[in-house]
Amino acid sequence: MANDEIITIKSGQRVVTAEELGIELQPGFEIPEDVKKSYETWLGDFKSRLANYLDVYVERQTAAQEKARRQSMGLESVPEIGAPTFTPAVHGVPPFCDSYNPFDIFTLSPIHFGPFPYITPSKIVPAGEITLILTVLWTNPVISVPCGWGFAPTTQLIGKDVRIRLEQVNLSTVTDGPDVEFLFNHSGDPIILFPWFFIAPPTGANPQLMEVNVTVDVNAVLPDPAAYFAAFGTWYYDIDRQPPFLITPDMPPRLEHDVPMRYMVFPR
Numbered sequence: 148m149a150n151d152e153i154i155t156i157k158s159g160q161r162v163v164t165a166e167e168l169g170i171e172l173q174p175g176f177e178i179p180e181d182v183k184k185s186y187e188t189w190l191g192d193f194k195s196r197l198a199n200y201l202d203v204y205v206e207r208q209t210a211a212q213e214k215a216r217r218q219s220m221g222l223e224s225v226p227e228i229g230a231p232t233f234t235p236a237v238h239g240v241p242p243f244c245d246s247y248n249p250f251d252i253f254t255l256s257p258i259h260f261g262p263f264p265y266i267t268p269s270k271i272v273p274a275g276e277i278t279l280i281l282t283v284l285w286t287n288p289v290i291s292v293p294c295g296w297g298f299a300p301t302t303q304l305i306g307k308d309v310r311i312r313l314e315q316v317n318l319s320t321v322t323d324g325p326d327v328e329f330l331f332n333h334s335g336d337p338i339i340l341f342p343w344f345f346i347a348p349p350t351g352a353n354p355q356l357m358e359v360n361v362t363v364d365v366n367a368v369l370p371d372p373a374a375y376f377a378a379f380g381t382w383y384y385d386i387d388r389q390p391p392f393l394i395t396p397d398m399p400p401r402l403e404h405d406v407p408m409r410y411m412v413f414p415r
Contacts, residue, residue, distance in 0.1 A: 160205065160288045160301075162198045162338045164190070170331045174344040182260045182277055189258075190340075197283070197338050208247065208289045244294035248287060250304075252311070252363045253382040255281040257410045269387055270410040272347040278410075280343045282311060282361055282380075288337040300376070305335035307373050308366035313343060318356040318409070333365075347412040354413040383408040 165172055178186075258279040259269040272278050288301045313327040327343050348355075361380035367373035382404050389398035 160201060161336045162194045162201065163336050164340045164342065165329065165331065168334050172342060176346060178277065178344060185260060186279065201338060205289055208291065212291060212293065247291055247294045249296065249300040250376045251285045251378050252361055252380050253283050253384065254361050254380050254408060256383055256385045256387065256408055258386060272410060272412050273415045274347050274349050274412050276347050278345055278347055280313065280359065282313065282341040284311065284339045284341065284363060286337050301335045301337055303373055304333040304365065304376060307333045309333050309363065310366065311341060311363045314360045314362065316358045318358055319353065350412050350414045352414065354411050356409060356411050359408045381405050
């Protein structure tokens with residue numbers, strides 16, 4: 148199940164789903180048509196937003212590198228004191244390298260598609276309902292010789308075997324799993340989306356609190372530089388708005404950093 152539109156930005160880079168690349172992501176159960184339609188509508192909008200972010204990033208990185216190159220060659224004057232300029236390089240590394248992330252991953256907190264009324268957050272899931280956790284793999288498409296990337300990471304990883312794991316821990320029972328693993332050949336696309344649909348399992352008499360951690364690594368050995376590509380998710384996007392109550396503030400959907408991604412399954 149996928150949104151059929153592969154989105155391409157001005158630089159020719161693409162935002163794709165794993166299924167559009169032929170990667171099998173069968174959930175093991177039939178997804179109802181209304182859930183498919185809701186998901187695909189949401190996915191098309193989300194891919195467009197990611198494409199816009201990618202477009203801006205590529206343009207800014209390319210412009211910053213070109214400006215630094217022209218200044219170093221004397222083809223463009225360095226701004227006078229008080230004028231906008233670049234921060235001086237530290238240990239010979241240009242400041243625009245601070246925003247050069249070669250390879251990373253983030254997730255979206257669970258999206259609940261069940262018929263249960265929308266009075267509960269998506270990360271509070273009734274047992275037996277269809278839920279989605281979406282993982283986004285980032286591979287930088289920009290060549291940046293000053294930052295040490297004479298070949299873009301997308302070029303270095305194309306065709307390489309990559310593994311993404313969603314590792315779960317049931318905090319209520321202190322047990323491992325169930326875990327999910329995706330194995331695939333990298334397509335060279337900068338943004339690849341991996342949807343994991345699952346049915347929230349039965350919990351027995353008590354709610355079950357789950358924690359999800361995401362890792363990605365490349366099946367390569369030295370001296371292949373691809374062996375160094377590995378990451379774990381330190382960011383996730385919490386899609387839920389937390390309404391205020393008593394002394395707590397209103398919390399809109401937001402990025403969370405260095406905090407565990409958790410969801411709860413409750414009996415009904």
